[in-house]
Amino acid sequence: MALSTLKSGKVITGADAGILGAAGVLILLFTLASDSFLTQYNIFNLTRTQSLYIFVALSQAVMLVTGNMNLSVGAIAGLTAVVFGYLVDTMGLPLPAALAGAMAVALFCGWFNGFVMTTLGINSFIVTLSTLFIFTGFVYGISEGYSYRGIPKEFVTIGRGKFMGLPYLFYLMLGTLAVVWYMFRYTVFGRQLLATGSNQEAAELSGINTHRVIMGANLLSAFFAAVGGLLWVSRLGTAQPAIGQNWLIISFAVAIIGGTALQGGRITAIGLFGGGLIMVLIKNGLILVQANVYFEQAFLGAIILLTILLDRGREIWARKGRKK
Amino acid sequence: MALSTLKSGKVITGADAGILGAAGVLILLFTLASDSFLTQYNIFNLTRTQSLYIFVALSQAVMLVTGNMNLSVGAIAGLTAVVFGYLVDTMGLPLPAALAGAMAVALFCGWFNGFVMTTLGINSFIVTLSTLFIFTGFVYGISEGYSYRGIPKEFVTIGRGKFMGLPYLFYLMLGTLAVVWYMFRYTVFGRQLLATGSNQEAAELSGINTHRVIMGANLLSAFFAAVGGLLWVSRLGTAQPAIGQNWLIISFAVAIIGGTALQGGRITAIGLFGGGLIMVLIKNGLILVQANVYFEQAFLGAIILLTILLDRGREIWARKGRKK
Amino acid sequence: MTLALSNISKSFPGVKALDDVSITFEPGHVHALLGENGAGKSTLIKAICGIHKPDQGSVSLDGKKLSLGSLKEGMAAGITIVNQEIQVFSESSIAENIMMDKLEIYRKRGGLDWAQMNRDAAQYLARVGLHLDPELPIGGLSAAQKQLVQIAKALSREAQVILLDEPTSSITANEVAKLFELIHELRDKGITMIFVSHKLEEVLEICDMVSVLRDGRHVGTRPIAEMDKEKIIEMMIGRRIQLENFGALTADDTVIALRANGVTSDGLIEDASFDLRKGEILGFYGLVGAGRSELAKTIIGHYPKTRGKLFKDGLEIHAKSVGESIRKNSIGYVSENRKEEGLFLDFDIETNMTITIWKRLRNAISRKIDPRRQREMADGMMDALDVRATGVDQLVGNLSGGNQQKISIAKWLAADCDILIIDEPSVGVDVGAKSTIHKIIWDLANEQGKSIILISSDMPEMISLATRILVFKEKRITGEVDGIATSGLPYEDVSREIGRLMA
Amino acid sequence: GEMKMAWYASTVHPYFDEVQKGVDQFAADYGVEVTKRLGQDWTQDNQNENVTAMAAQGFNAFSIFPSDVAGAHSLYEELDANGITIVDFGQPTQQPTPAKFFVGTQLKEAAMIATEQLIQAMGGKGNIINVLEVPGEATRLRQEGVEEVVAKYPDVQIIQTVGDLSSIEDSVEKVQNAIAANIGKIDGMIATGYTPTVAIAQLLTEYHEGGGDKIHFFGIDTDAVVMDAIRAGHIDGTMAQNPYGHGYIPMVLLKLMGEGYTKRDGVHAIDAGVVPVTAANIDTYQDDISALTKSIIASLETEYLQK
């Protein structure tokens, strides 16, 4: 949420409404196009995948907010998954210890990214491009490409269980988004993230320790990536080195469709919710309507573009009106 | 070339020297580490891959210069390759006609990206993320995954032949870089590209038609992507749908290691040359020194990071000195 | 050429910026366009030169109706503009910045003729009194130098109509004098000029005609001969105001709030030593680039202090960042460059005003910034500074320049620091707002006992506020002018003394 | 001259690990040094760079997994021109190819056997979802294999084809969407690629444990995840390839060719065999594969090479 819209007290802003509206249009279309769309099974799966997407998107969005990016989110997720698998399966540690260990490694990765960005002053793109390779190297170095299968049953329940027809993950996502919303609306740290992204120089001269803020963003990003990776493990029932491989594009796409500004200073929890929803809806719908497998990506791209146009339509018309 | 250093008439600027220096250090290291490094055969292959990288990087760099980006460069390259293959192999058109047809499709892709960016006013990241999917969809829709093998022999010579021990492609790259250098130093269009990237608002206030400039950048980007794709065809001897798949990271990495500013307004032909060289050297060197196979990506990432640190070292020290 | 505006109206979402404005500008005249912040001056300028298309009304040159779709078309019609906001290509050379809008004329076989471009640029630089190598990158120039480059750029278009939107906002007396010579020259050549400024002394000195806007409406046009300062102000704001006369501050000479002992930051400021007494306003005066802002930024820890010591209330202080400076030392700094260093243009007024005090507005347990208290703070400040906006939710980027400046100051008033360094507080601020700002600065020192360092290039402002003035030259403090208000030294004496120290 | 033997595969993958075991065994059995390398990604581009760098080091006998069965040609032609001997393993470069032999699985045949197995498990009738990996020549061959077999059974239909499954997450999402799209109508699924097989084994485990109607499945490769699902009865079986043989046999061929043997006319592909693995033979199928490898090695000098 841009700070401005935040304080107006409205929970749903104009931009959010556009995103949710676009998602609504898609839901309507697919309901009409296919009987199988509104089945219990499909809704369960849609919401579960959406929830995972939201964690992926959050790991990118908290960096984008500060005007930086993190190309290594997928690699951090993969590393977390593999370390967790190694600790719990190969080393036989108890679940909490393994989770703590995996999380510690992820946060170290985030710290390392943040350290190179702030203390050594290297552009976030270059830093995380390099660490994307470095962390991926460790994923394969540790796992040698194998999956860890000895994941405790109680952990697997998180990713597979349901409550009132909806997956546990869905509630977890809602809770997380609420916290994120609160953080950016009400906490000093959240606002400092936004301010740093909006104008780093002015933030510094306003007494904000922007290095600390960017370090915080990196730790948060790694945290969300790690949670996303662990949730994938619990959903799959195995810890696989390939987890996180396709996150790069998803993380950006969902964050940006969800109204996060690429140049920093803007994020919206409700928009992210809508962005994740749009993404799963499109992918789900393409399979439901049996799109040609070879042209499938073309449809995916076209629908993303149309959705964005739909969402931004208002804005664009407004701008056009002003120019004419 | 940063606008400022350009005019001083120097051909090699401080930044360029840093990049070339880093490449030099790598060459020295690998020469000492392996006998096979300076063999005629290895040099031939290094320079050929470097030449291809440069076209990949150029397709990204001309967009970065204007403060935009093009995620769809690889997809445009793939589409060009497949259309070329379809025209020359399946349809049996003569070589020049097939080349013209493929190039026309690529330029149309560039025009489409530019149209959505400028006329509809959508952010380049979102536009080209969508068209990355759209164009890739067409690549697979047209080829259904098959490669076209009936590529005329005379075309294949371009990618495989050599002159005075160095590949034809190397000379082609040098010529292209010279043209690029000239364009950004001496032509109005080149300066307008830089100005638009440096400060779009100021550019508009200086009467520059920034929409036209950004459209031009999109066409140029598509052009370089298409040339890169066609050169890959000539090097491989087949037109494959997989061409361009791994361009995304390479295009950014080489452009940025080569001193192109992510936020626009800066490009250097000599830097790009160095960036491409660094990238192939690192990959080549890793094999020559027989790094641990599982950790190979980690080494790759670490060396990229160290190279950047080496290159930017000067700058960073200078900045530190000032702050402390 | 005669520039005639008839019935121009222009609206932005929520504001009618121009309402049925008709004015005629004669050739060979310097025509002042005045009005409070947000009155619509810049909007009118932009409507004339083609940047904005008016909703209604027309612009004509020598009776020929213009229909401009862009600035480029305006330039083709012979109209040029010096923008209020400084807009440069920071990686380009000075020469290219000047010529960016007409690169085509340097196109020759073999590419752009850089040598010719540099020669031409050097000529225009000389005309605005800037003796710099045209091949230097513009990024390293000070705000004042950039503004002069912008003026050179407008000149180089050799236009018949020149629109100057606050060209003197960041330059000092020397450059202003140079610029006025230039304006006279152009006027004698029969060029039509519109001059926007909040410095009424300048207007009275250079202009022939005055037109005044109020809330987007044209209030009237008069020859300058009929006007004086009070009359202009009355036209602008619709009432008389008390011109400021603050008298003497009763600062306690024995309590030193801040002492600098040989403070040096390599390349930025050399060996600065001074005392700031509690409750006084200490002026920093100097030519552009003299290092005043640099000393300020060194004191607050934004630039590294390489040598020397700083004491606050007798205790040595160190600050490695601005945050530390606020928290530990209670020293704040209002930047001279509101757009790049002060404001978050895409955030609303409330956020901008309260950014320095979020931690104070935070509930200890819930860690939540109290929105109600935040709103109260912001509303209070809006009233105190008389900010003209639709409300505290308006985006700062959409405010007029003067109102932006008020927000930039408000942020630091909220921070409630013991020592406040205020850099160029009234750049681009109208007379009404200026007197409000001056009153606030005065009260901070007089009533709240705060210690203030005032950096200003506006001599009248300096003399009416400061207790003592330190004069800077080439990164050093060259002397001090004391007892300004106390002894009732006349203006001329003080400025002569300052001039001596700067020579 | 002197033989310098090298083995090259695209990138880190459990399949290549299994292959390496065969290579290592060969090195131990024959007392020959073999340098093994893996690339950074699956692209032909990466392979070209890495293999040429190795050639620059003087290696002259390569066993290679071609990253792209069409795209590897230019690399091979250049190696061949430099007098380097190549044997393909895992997947074959398209004919005509400079590679002397191909040792591996016949992709189309393996897909056909798997489809037959699935249809038998389904009782000869029902609806199938065909799950493909990334588009490409190999995928296309496998798709053809599946479709040809299904065409023979009038009571079996492919009701949906899902494609372009490049990552584990993509695979899970798309297959799940396909199940949702056809829920209640699906009797079986077939996957002919490694990643979708692993994904589906996990998905069906969850689906069946959660009380979903039985969906039959036959996949490929013997990842431990897949074997677990077979043992637990959630999926019917998988096709075991012979990665050990894919490692061992090409090395023997290279060594013999280095000693003066030449290729017999008309031979090229050496089928290292596939064995369908179901709950019935899950503990014994390895023996069948070892036996197969031994018999192939024994026949090399008589069937494929001559002096």
Ligand SMILES: Nc1ncnc2c1ncn2[C@@H]1O[C@H](COP(=O)(O)OP(=O)(O)OP(=O)(O)O)[C@@H](O)[C@H]1O
């Ligand atoms: N792009 C814009 N969008 C919305 N409102 C605008 C925009 N530009 C100007 N305004 C509004 O139009 C009004 C007139 O602004 P303008 O900039 O013309 O004032 P000005 O007289 O130049 O003031 P100043 O002396 O402070 O520069 C103000 O209320 C301002 O907030």
Ligand SMILES: Nc1ncnc2c1ncn2[C@@H]1O[C@H](COP(=O)(O)OP(=O)(O)OP(=O)(O)O)[C@@H](O)[C@H]1O
């Ligand atoms: N970040 C910086 N790094 C290096 N040099 C700087 C930096 N900022 C400013 N300078 C240089 O320091 C000198 C003094 O700066 P500045 O012009 O801000 O001084 P000033 O006395 O505050 O004058 P004014 O505010 O009137 O422009 C100038 O020559 C400027 O180019």
Ligand SMILES: [Mg+2]
């Ligand atoms: Mg204005």
Ligand SMILES: [Mg+2]
């Ligand atoms: Mg200053």
